[in-house]
Amino acid sequence: xKLYQEQELKIYNSLTNQKEVxxxxxxxxxxxxxxxxxxxxxxxxxNVRTFMSFDMIFRYLTHLGYKVRxxxxxxxxxxxxxxADEGEDRIAKKARLExxxxxxxxxxxxxxxxxxxxxxxxxPPSIEPTATGHIIEQIEIVKExxxxxxxxxxxxxxxxxxxxFNETNDYGKLSxxxxxxxxxxxxxxxxxxxxxxxxxxxxxxxxxxxxIMRWPSPWSDGFPGWHLECTAMSTKYLGEQFDxxxxxxxxxxxxHECEIAQNEAAKGTSPVNYWMHANMxxxxxxxxAKSTGNNILPGEIFTGxxxxxxxxxxxxxxxxxxxxxxxxxILDFSNDALLASEKGFNKxxxxxxxxxxxxxxxxxxxxxxxxxxxxxxxxLNDDFNTPILIADLxxxxxxxxxxxxxxxTILTEDLQSLKESMHAFVFxxxxxxxxxxxxxxxNTLSGVVDLLINLRNEARANKDFATSxxxxxxxxALGVxxxxxxDGTSFSLTK
RNA sequence: GACAAGGUGGCUGAAUGGUAAAGGCAACAGUCUGCAAAACUGUUUUUUACGAGUUCGAAUCUCGUCCUUGUCUCCA
Numbered sequence: 001x002k003l004y005q006e007q008e009l010k011i012y013n014s015l016t017n018q019k020e021v022x023x024x025x026x027x028x029x030x031x032x033x034x035x036x037x038x039x040x041x042x043x044x045x046x047n048v049r050t051f052m053s054f055d056m057i058f059r060y061l062t063h064l065g066y067k068v069r070x071x072x073x074x075x076x077x078x079x080x081x082x083x084a085d086e087g088e089d090r091i092a093k094k095a096r097l098e099x100x101x102x103x104x105x106x107x108x109x110x111x112x113x114x115x116x117x118x119x120x121x122x123x124p125p126s127i128e129p130t131a132t133g134h135i136i137e138q139i140e141i142v143k144e145x146x147x148x149x150x151x152x153x154x155x156x157x158x159x160x161x162x163x164x165f166n167e168t169n170d171y172g173k174l175s176x177x178x179x180x181x182x183x184x185x186x187x188x189x190x191x192x193x194x195x196x197x198x199x200x201x202x203x204x205x206x207x208x209x210x211x212i213m214r215w216p217s218p219w220s221d222g223f224p225g226w227h228l229e230c231t232a233m234s235t236k237y238l239g240e241q242f243d244x245x246x247x248x249x250x251x252x253x254x255x256h257e258c259e260i261a262q263n264e265a266a267k268g269t270s271p272v273n274y275w276m277h278a279n280m281x282x283x284x285x286x287x288x289a290k291s292t293g294n295n296i297l298p299g300e301i302f303t304g305x306x307x308x309x310x311x312x313x314x315x316x317x318x319x320x321x322x323x324x325x326x327x328x329x330i331l332d333f334s335n336d337a338l339l340a341s342e343k344g345f346n347k348x349x350x351x352x353x354x355x356x357x358x359x360x361x362x363x364x365x366x367x368x369x370x371x372x373x374x375x376x377x378x379x380l381n382d383d384f385n386t387p388i389l390i391a392d393l394x395x396x397x398x399x400x401x402x403x404x405x406x407x408x409t410i411l412t413e414d415l416q417s418l419k420e421s422m423h424a425f426v427f428x429x430x431x432x433x434x435x436x437x438x439x440x441x442x443n444t445l446s447g448v449v450d451l452l453i454n455l456r457n458e459a460r461a462n463k464d465f466a467t468s469x470x471x472x473x474x475x476x477a478l479g480v481x482x483x484x485x486x487d488g489t490s491f492s493l494t495k
Numbered sequence: 496g497a498c499a500a501g502g503u504g505g506c507u508g509a510a511u512g513g514u515a516a517a518g519g520c521a522a523c524a525g526u527c528u529g530c531a532a533a534a535c536u537g538u539u540u541u542u543u544a545c546g547a548g549u550u551c552g553a554a555u556c557u558c559g560u561c562c563u564u565g566u567c568u569c570c571a
Binding site: 035037038251282326332339340345347393468 | 498500520532570
């Protein structure tokens, strides 16, 4: 019996704006597509948060026993800088600026993306397809949409006819907009003469003479439109209809709206059963933007090399911080928040270590393990509510610390069960790692510190507190914190 | 300007009609300690931006005001 058969998972569906019981199309299998990054610069921290939310979701679905095919694309074809005809592929632009081949840019930032995600302990997706690797599939979809009469060609470019589509379908059902409002509120931009209506979006764009990235097509040498790659790749790997499609809130319109339109136009089916949107990350209460300096790179969190940070933080601390908020809430990133999360994270990790060394005690278990476990699963089943889960985990932390002090009891089999559950929630599902509190990662270090601990204890026995305090304080200054307990002295690293 | 989401204690962040609002951090007290730190125990924020309304009852629903964030052009 799979775990998912005894859990009722509810997911907030952006399409219906309500929580719905999750039921995959094929029992036991889940198809999930998440819009990946455009690799024209270092991965944005907000981006990391979004992907982290879906990493946790991927982990939980897998934990429940589902066979998950998780597709997250790499956008390496770039998109238009603006809507004008002379619009330039943003990757091509960066390439010219840095005197590099476009694919060199793609390579550099793809590597950066993977490196950063690895630091944060992400699970790799099942498939990570690239836009440039699926030009043929994209051209095929353009052909289908033209054939169905929902697109038109002008001067070598092909546009999606939004108004025509809206006559038979509902353009705007995801973002809750209606086409009339869009018509009224669309800004007038230069160079839109090719389009019948400003709302129409490009499926294929003819490349200008200087445009480096280009592919042959029935209409022109050019490049695919902004929204097409996700339709092409999700269809190819997950089918015309699949379970979950995720991305950042800002992709809801127009990107995801257009994906729905393309799919409905080409295939006649609405592609996705559960649309999920992760919310934004702000920095010190403000939108992150390079132009205002209100920005921080993920790598800078580890080094502390940023004006917004007082010190560096372990990747797991940042992960813990993000998991303390619900994925659909706006989360504010700040030094104070990180500092507080670090303390909480260390407390949790200490308890995990304590738990591993715990022995059974007493003739009954003085903790309602079944109820606790139920609460943990209920939290995750309620639209992946990780903050509630973490609150529940701290209930267990309290109990673990009481066990350590002999103020609570636990039976052998319950101890085993507690260990398994805590490991599953903390490491497997939340994806946290024991970082920054390692005490025994180096035999040399622990040997040296043990020696100093012994010297200090001798000094204390002789009431030579000047010496003992010197050892303690100077070790602390070096980032080694000594902890006197009932069973002697242990230490942990604070840096 | 239009549309959408939101404004909860010193900080962070849950809870969407019902037993003086979870958890983390901070603060304070006690246990422990040679003194600390760590750990444990307990305490503190009587209140949900502001104003009005609906209700037996609202943080939660409605209206207005102020503010924040997002989308409306590529964007997680």
